[in-house]
Amino acid sequence: MELFRSHVLVCGGTGCTSSGSAQIIEQFEKHIAERGLEREIKVVRTGCFGLCEAGPVVIVYPEGAFYSRVKPEDVNEIVEEHLLKGRIVQRLIYKGDGAAPERERSLDKIGFYKKQKRIALRNCGVIDPENIDEYIAMDGYQALAKVLGGMKPMDVVNTVLESGLRGRGGAGFPTGLKWKFAMGGATPKYIVCNADEGDPGAFMDRSVLEGDPHAVLEAMAIAGYAVGASQGYIYVRAEYPIAVKRLGIAIGQAREYGLLGKNIFGSEFDFDIELRLGAGAFVCGEETALFSSIEGERGEPRPKPPFPAVKGVFGGPTIINNVETLANIPQIIVRGPEWFSAIGTEKSKGTKVFALGGKVNNTGLVEVPMGTTLREIVYEIGGGIPGGKAFKAAQTGGPSGGCIPAEHLDTPIDYDSLAAIGSMMGSGGLIVLDEDDCMVDIARFFLEFTVDESCGKCPPCRIGTRRMLEILERIVSGKGEPGDIDKLIKLGSTIKRTAMCGLGQSAPNPVLSTIRYFRDEYEAHINEKRCPAGHCKALMRYIIDPDKCKRCGICARACPVGAISGDKTRPYTIDPAVCVKCGLCIEKCRFGAIYTK
Amino acid sequence: MGKKLDPKLFEALEQVIVRYKDHKGPLMPVMQAAQDLFGYLPIEVQDYIARGLDIPLVKVYGVATFYSQFKLEPNGENTISVCLGTACYVRGAQKVLDRLKEELGIEEGKTTPDGLFTLSGTRCLGCCGLAPVIMINDDVYGRLKPDDIPGILDKYRRARSA
Incomplete structure (x- = not known):
C-alpha cells in the first residue's frame, strides 16, 4: 500500500456537495498535481462529517486541521501554505463555538464532536465510501x-x-x-x-x-x-x-x-x-x-x-x-x-444518531449515547439558538412524533422516556423551535404533510386526518371556535386507535402533543384571535409605536392600500381593517417603529 | 397527445422490459427506466409496458398515479423543487416558495407558459444544514432569502436566450 505524508479529506455528503465540494476536490487535485505532490498527498472524498452548518468541510491530516466553508478559490492557499509550507491557514479554520484556542482546532477539540460517540457513523467522514x-x-x-x-x-x-x-x-x-x-x-x-x-x-x-x-x-x-x-x-x-x-x-x-x-x-x-x-x-x-x-x-x-x-x-x-x-x-x-x-440506558442500548436542524447554531448529524439529555444536544453539541432567542420546543420523530417543551430539556433521551412525555424517538429528526415558531402552525404543517401522504386505504387516516387539518386551518386563520380543542383530541385519539398502519396511528401525535404542552397557544388563537408567536399572518396586527415614530410619513407613502394615516402633529397609525399585512411599512421604516403582534 | 413519441425510445424500452421481465416485481424498475427515457409516462408508454409485462394497463396507471415521482405530463426545461421539509419550513421555505410563485406567475405543480420552468414542492432533500433549500434540476441552492430568487431565475433565462 502506498504511503502519503498528508491526507486531505473533503466531505462528499449531500450537504457539502450542494455547496460545491466536488469543485473543491477538483481544485485540490489540480493544485497538488501542479506542484508534483500527488505521490505525497492524497485527496479523499469521504462521507458526511456531520457538521453540515460549516460545509463544505475539509480536514487535513496528520494535523487534523478542520477547515470550514471552504470555497474553490481558497484551495490554492491551503495547498501552498499548509501542504507545502506546513502553515495552517488560520482564516479558514472552523471557529464556530470558541471552545479551544484557534490554532489547535481539530476534531476532538470542537464542542460539536466532544460529546459524541460514533458507532453507526464511525466510518462516515473517515473513509472513501467508493473504495x-x-x-x-x-x-x-x-x-x-x-x-x-x-x-x-x-x-x-x-x-x-x-x-x-x-x-x-x-x-x-x-x-x-x-x-x-x-x-x-x-x-x-x-x-x-x-x-x-x-x-x-x-x-x-x-x-x-x-x-x-x-x-x-x-x-x-x-x-x-x-x-x-x-x-x-x-x-x-x-x-x-x-x-x-x-x-x-x-x-x-x-x-x-x-x-x-x-x-x-x-x-x-x-x-x-x-x-x-x-x-x-x-x-x-x-x-x-x-x-x-x-x-x-x-x-x-x-x-x-x-x-x-x-x-x-x-x-x-x-x-x-x-x-x-x-x-x-x-x-x-x-x-x-x-x-x-454497556453503552446507553437500561432499556435503550447503544447510541442514536440525530439530525439536528431548525433554530440551532450547529445544524448537522450527531451521534450520542442513549440517555444524553436534550439540553446537552441542543446547547453543548448544537451550540444553542441563533440570535439569542429563547428555546421553545424540540420536535422529534417527524410527522409521527411530538414536541418536547423546555421543561423537559433535562430528560435523558431514550425510547421509553420520549414516549412517556408524548413524543417518540422516530427515525431521529430533531428540529429545534424558538420563540418565533407558532406551535399551532407547526402542528398544522405536519398534518398537511400526513394528509398529503396518506395512501387512502383506511378511512380513519384518509378522512380523519383531513378533518383535523381543516380544524387547524380554521384556527390559524382566526376562525377557531370554542370546542375545537376537544374535537381535535377526540378525533386524534380515535384515529390513533383505528388507523391501519403506523402512518395513520401516529399522524395525530404532533397535534396531541402540542395541545398537551401549548394549550394556551391554541386558546389564544381561538378565544383572543391572537398568535402569541406573531407567526400566523391572519392573526397578525401591525402596530406603530408612537414613541418611536418620527412622523416622517414614509410608511404612509409606501402602504399600497392606504391603511396608514397621520401627519406632522400626531404619530402615524395603521387601520387594521384596511391593512393587508404585506410588511412593506416595516421594511421602509428607518426607525424600527413598526412591529407586529 | 401533442408530440409524436420517438420510435427509437420504444426500442430502448423494449430492451429494458426484456431485461427485467423475469425479475421478481419488475413493474417499478421498468417504469422508472421508461420515465428516464421519455421524461414522463404518456399513456402510450404505459400501454406498451402493460403489454410487455403482460399485466393490465389499469395496474400500470394505478402505480403511475400513486407515486409522486411518476409524471403524466412533460416537465418544463428546468424543474425547480422547493424543499418543504421541517427544517426548511421553520427557516422560511414558505416565503421562498411564495416568491417563486409570484416571479413565475404559476402555482405549485405547474409549468410556465413558455415551458422554461416547472415549479414543484418536494419532500426533505436532506441538506437541512443549508435550509431553506431549492433544487433546480440537479443544482442545489441553499441558505436562501426570497430576494435571491430573481437573480437565480435570471441565470436560467439568460442560458436559454444565449
Missing part, C-alpha cells in the same frame, strides 16, 4: 468472516438479542427478536433494508449509505446467514442520488471480492443484494407498504398480522431493518454484545 479496501482496512467484513467462520445461526441471533439493539427506524422493536421470529418457517426468506427515509428533517440513513455503504451490505449478509435467506433488497429513496450511486458501486465491489454472491468466504452460504428505488411516497417507509412497492404494486400497507417475519415481501418470511440499525450490527458481532450493551 472497498478502505472499509476492509477499518475491520470491514471481519464480522461476516467471524460469523461464517464458526458461529451457528442461533449464536448470531443470540448475540444481537443480548446486545439489546432496538430498531432505529421509529418504533424501537428489539432487533434480535425480529431475527429470531424469522428463523423457522417457510422458504425462500428475504432480508430487506428499509432506506426509504421519508421523515422531513431526518437524514442519518442517507449519510450512512453515502459514507459507509459496505457496513449495511455486511450487516444484511449477516442477517441472511442468521435466518437462512439468500436474497436481500435495499429499498432506497430516489431523492438520494449520491446514496444510490455509492450503493451500486459498493454492491459491485463486494461481488467482485466474493463478499456477495455464491459461497461467501468459501462457505456454503450464498447471498446477494438488489437495489430498489422508491418513487416518492412517504407511506412506503411503512414496512408492509414497502413490500407492496417492491412487488410493483401501489404502496399501500397490509394488515398485521401476519407480521413480516411470517409473511413479508413476495409472501416469504422477511426481516426488515432500517439502515442505522444495520450499521450497528458488524460492530456488535466484532466487539461483542457486552461492549454494546
